[in-house]
Amino acid sequence: MLAYLIRRLFAAAVMLVVIILVVFSIFFLVPKWAGVDIATSFVGKQADPHAVAAVREKLGLSDPIFIQVWHFFKGIFVGRTYSAGGDVTHCAAPCFGYSFRSEQSVWPVLTDRFPVTLGLALGAAVLWLVFGVAAGVLSALKRGTIWDRSAMVIALGGVSLPIYFTGLLSLAIFSYGLNWINGQYVPLDQSFSGWLGGMILPWITLAFLYAAMYARITRATMLEILGEDYIRTARAKGLKEQVVIGKHAMRSTMTPILTMLGMDLGALIGGAILTETTFSLPGLGQAVLTAIKNQDLPIILGVTLITSLAVLLANLVVDILYAVIDPRVRLS
Amino acid sequence: MTAPLHEPTAEAAPSAAEEAAIANAGDKAVQGRSLGRIAWERLKRDKLALTGGIVVLVLILVAVFAPMIASLIGQDPDTFHETLIDPLFGTPKGSLGGISGDHLLGVEPVNGRDIFARILYGSRISLLVGFLSAIVAVVLGTVLGILAGFFGGWVDSVISRVMDGLLAFPQLLFIIALVSVMPNEMLGLSGSSVRVFVMILVIGFFGWPYIGRVVRGQTLSMREREYVEAARSLGAGRFYILFKELLPNLVAPIIVYTTMMIPTNILTEAALSFLGVGVKPPTSSWGQMLSTAIDYYDSDPMYMVVPGVAIFITVLAFNLFGDGVRDALDPKASR
Numbered sequence: 001m002l003a004y005l006i007r008r009l010f011a012a013a014v015m016l017v018v019i020i021l022v023v024f025s026i027f028f029l030v031p032k033w034a035g036v037d038i039a040t041s042f043v044g045k046q047a048d049p050h051a052v053a054a055v056r057e058k059l060g061l062s063d064p065i066f067i068q069v070w071h072f073f074k075g076i077f078v079g080r081t082y083s084a085g086g087d088v089t090h091c092a093a094p095c096f097g098y099s100f101r102s103e104q105s106v107w108p109v110l111t112d113r114f115p116v117t118l119g120l121a122l123g124a125a126v127l128w129l130v131f132g133v134a135a136g137v138l139s140a141l142k143r144g145t146i147w148d149r150s151a152m153v154i155a156l157g158g159v160s161l162p163i164y165f166t167g168l169l170s171l172a173i174f175s176y177g178l179n180w181i182n183g184q185y186v187p188l189d190q191s192f193s194g195w196l197g198g199m200i201l202p203w204i205t206l207a208f209l210y211a212a213m214y215a216r217i218t219r220a221t222m223l224e225i226l227g228e229d230y231i232r233t234a235r236a237k238g239l240k241e242q243v244v245i246g247k248h249a250m251r252s253t254m255t256p257i258l259t260m261l262g263m264d265l266g267a268l269i270g271g272a273i274l275t276e277t278t279f280s281l282p283g284l285g286q287a288v289l290t291a292i293k294n295q296d297l298p299i300i301l302g303v304t305l306i307t308s309l310a311v312l313l314a315n316l317v318v319d320i321l322y323a324v325i326d327p328r329v330r331l332s
Numbered sequence: 333m334t335a336p337l338h339e340p341t342a343e344a345a346p347s348a349a350e351e352a353a354i355a356n357a358g359d360k361a362v363q364g365r366s367l368g369r370i371a372w373e374r375l376k377r378d379k380l381a382l383t384g385g386i387v388v389l390v391l392i393l394v395a396v397f398a399p400m401i402a403s404l405i406g407q408d409p410d411t412f413h414e415t416l417i418d419p420l421f422g423t424p425k426g427s428l429g430g431i432s433g434d435h436l437l438g439v440e441p442v443n444g445r446d447i448f449a450r451i452l453y454g455s456r457i458s459l460l461v462g463f464l465s466a467i468v469a470v471v472l473g474t475v476l477g478i479l480a481g482f483f484g485g486w487v488d489s490v491i492s493r494v495m496d497g498l499l500a501f502p503q504l505l506f507i508i509a510l511v512s513v514m515p516n517e518m519l520g521l522s523g524s525s526v527r528v529f530v531m532i533l534v535i536g537f538f539g540w541p542y543i544g545r546v547v548r549g550q551t552l553s554m555r556e557r558e559y560v561e562a563a564r565s566l567g568a569g570r571f572y573i574l575f576k577e578l579l580p581n582l583v584a585p586i587i588v589y590t591t592m593m594i595p596t597n598i599l600t601e602a603a604l605s606f607l608g609v610g611v612k613p614p615t616s617s618w619g620q621m622l623s624t625a626i627d628y629y630d631s632d633p634m635y636m637v638v639p640g641v642a643i644f645i646t647v648l649a650f651n652l653f654g655d656g657v658r659d660a661l662d663p664k665a666s667r
């Protein structure tokens with residue numbers, strides 16, 4: 001188990017370094033290849049050459065990419081000072097870069113936005129797991145019935161509806177039309193009920209999309225497993241149907257579901273860009289979108305890293321859970 | 333959904349008619365049924381999938397003939413109709429977003445462009461990106477998957493790690509980032525064409541591991557089969573075995589994954605345009621219409637419903653068809 005854990009951790013660390021290199025290449029090499037000067041994009045459209053030169057020196061943009069990556073890494077642990085001539089900007093550790101566009105360090109932006117996105121992702125995940133998996137299992141057990149048919153038709157509709165449409169629709173109906181819900185985001189530390197009110201629509205619309213996906217996968221997996229020999233053996237042993245389904249079949253069904261959950265949850269925690277845009281939630285996704293529109297590279301870089309980290313961590317947790325659920329994994 | 337291939341027949345003594353039929357069949361010599369034939373027969377029985385397929389066909393025709401259809405109803409996507417807009421609120425005059433005999437689906441708020449014409453032209457972007465990015469993904473996925481599965485060893489290790497890595501990447505974010513750093517003009521293209529080109533490449537690039545994994549797995553299990561052995565013993569070269577022996581047997585899973593990938597790609601294109609990194613205005617795209625509709629969800633809800641329903645119908649049709657194709661091609665699949 002320990003060796004397995006160490007191997008997984010090592011793989012995750014390697015992956016993170018690769019991601020950082022790729023992100024750097026996207027933002028620093030692609031523009032160069034395309035003939036766009038990054039320093040200019042930091043200063044703005046009507047940049048005077050002095051300002052551009054100052055930015056280039058300050059950010060070390062003329063250094064080779066590996067040196068730049070190294071400075072970035074070092075900044076995360078010991079902080080970083082940008083200086084050009086007499087102009088000095090300090091960025092305290094953990095320094096994930098400094099946004100010269102919005103004149104602030106990236107790290108506080110990340111910590112400000114993170115709780116919103118985390119709350120959105122976790123709340124929705126609970127909903128979609130409960131309803132999606134339950135619907136999938138029930139459909140598989142009652143295969144071919146009217147329940148199964150209607151659940152699967154709804155699920156197929158669900159995976160075909162983009163969240164930026166269902167979200168707007170639910171806002172128009174429940175917030176504007178029926179006036180049931182305020183629809184405005186309120187931070188958790190200001191008012192719990194206000195926070196719940198603001199999150200309920202995003203949770204439900206996001207969970208609906210994923211529940212539909214999970215119901216389809218759960219049903220397909222469950223049907224496949226119910227045809228396996230060991231289920232027949234369990235039944236032949238005279239086990240109660242609840243035990244056969246609940247213990248034997250569910251355990252195998254959960255393995256692919258967990259893989260999906262790890263990926264989906266990781267991706268969402270890193271910024272549910274579409275949901276946050278639709279509902280104007282001030283999370284990481286919205287931060288990165290604003291940053292992209294302003295060409296605020298340091299913030300894009302910071303959020304991308306956090307996202308990748310979230311995906312990696314979620315996958316790591318899933319891999320560990322795997323070992324718990326599926327005893328065969330421990331041996332490999 | 334799909335009926336069993338052989339209906340259980342009552343075990344009665346064969347009647348004279350049946351015997352005649354059997355005798356007849358004997359005369360004509362038994363015809364083998366190819367996989368494609370079997371799949372088609374199954375697909376024909378799946379009403380939902382057929383409906384989906386027909387809708388897909390209609391959508392393709394609409395996209396191809398969009399300019400003709402638009403001029404037939406006397407509208408184009410770029411003409412402003414400010415007279416139809418309420419100057420106070422900026423929303424269309426009349427009920428339901430200004431639907432009228434001239435403007436079948438109403439007009440846009442503020443500038444009054446015809447929504448029907450914009451939906452028609454938007455379908456071109458959606459389908460173009462959806463199909464072409466799927467082709468990019470299929471070509472990359474098939475070639476790399478088959479190489480990984482057939483050669484094994486370090487080739488397999490490298491390709492598999494790259495696939496794992498790509499699947500673990502936060503894709504939407506990377507696509508947004510990549511599209512946004514691309515210059516406005518490249519390779520002789522400019523404006524929206526650049527965006528469309530980049531979207532096709534990037535969406536396809538992030539999509540190939542899904543197909544690659546399946547192809548690799550299938551190749552792995554097939555390269556040890558007797559027919560491959562037979563080909564090898566007859567002196568067939570590696571590439572002959574790869575492309576003449578293995579590839580034809582991979583066609584079914586590749587078709588299935590391609591049909592399932594197209595709707596996902598259409599949704600990604602719509603999402604990118606919704607987020608403002610897709611095609612540039614005034615080129616119309618469904619996702620972009622939805623993103624402008626955010627500001628009018630309370631005052632002009634029809635403006636958001638029309639492109640939303642367009643995306644829904646398109647993606648649903650592809651999904652229905654894709655599910656049907658999967659069931660028809662996979663003998664084990666059961667619905």
